Amino acid sequence: MSFLNRLIEVVVVSMATGTVVAGTILLGLGVGAADPTAPQAAVTRPLKSVAEFSSIAETGARSRALFTEAAKVITDPRCMNCHPANRTPTQGDDMHTHVPFIDAGASGIGERGVVCTSCHRSENTPLAGSRLRSIPGATPWLLAPASMSWQGLTLGGICRQLKDPARNGDRTMAEILQHLATDHLVGWAWHPGEGRRPAPGTQREFGALVAAWIDTGAECPE
Amino acid sequence: MSFTLNVNGTTHAVEVDGDTPLLWVLRDVIGLTGTKFGCGIAMCGACTVHLDGMAVRACVTPVETVGTAAVTTIEAIGATDEGARVQKAWLDEEVVQCGYCQSGQIMSAAALLAVNPSPSDADIDAVMAGNICRCGTYPRIPAAIKQAATELASGEGR
Ligand code: FES
């Protein structure tokens, strides 16, 4: 066992009666952090293919079902953590507040003096001797704009926001598809670095679902 | 692998693996031990140094990503205007308790003042939240940053 892990154990024991906040500040590890003794194999969470929705005869209902399937990715913590309700990212599969506390500001890259790139590089950075296996990274590494916050919205709310040029960065539906299906930072969700569970399916499968949703009228669930 | 680093204005040739964190190159290879190890996972701020004036956590900065960027550590921050004011304010306010976190605190404070010479309380909180102090010097840190900002604005103090 490494020195750091021993240290963390001691801290955890000594913090057992402390507050949740103190424990989080010290460790910052939610359920998203992998158990170091667990096997490395990635958990596979498949997405249904577009073809599996062809039995839904009514186009609007099919569109809503396609979006709901694609939303397994959209609502995954790998995506939601950087679409928070405020300007502070969350982390881990339990989507706890980012440690250290970060105000990404209007720019989405952090306040002047401490920015995302103070810790996040252009690639995931593996860490040795820690329960936190890696620091995530991609270029650019930034928070979604405030108009694109997802946490706290219903699926229908997220869907309507995606379609609304006033909130989606003035994108057409073709541009939304291109962003979701090919964007590098979106793609990070399937290559999130050691110790993090990837988003369901693959970016290609996700893109196909989004394309089919748009083709069927981009209907939104309630 | 060989890397040529520009640290505090001096060129250092080092022979290390590319994924070695900058922190360990600074401390163990170059011998600049003012920069501290606290957590190794970007959560405490003790290892903060500047790359081209921007605060970064040296514990999660692989040396192969540094390139030609100018590395500034606590040993040389006093040569900058902001660093000198921050160090003086730290002494005046008697910020330090055990001192372990303070290299990182000062490096973050200097980076803040370099881009935001008159920070509000919220600006200070936003930037300094990433630097943890087990001794609880938190109330004195913003007071010292405010003093340094005032002295920077008025040109006094150095
Ligand atoms: S040692 Fe680098 S942030 Fe704690």
Ligand code: FES
């Ligand atoms: S002064 Fe002791 S940890 Fe900050």
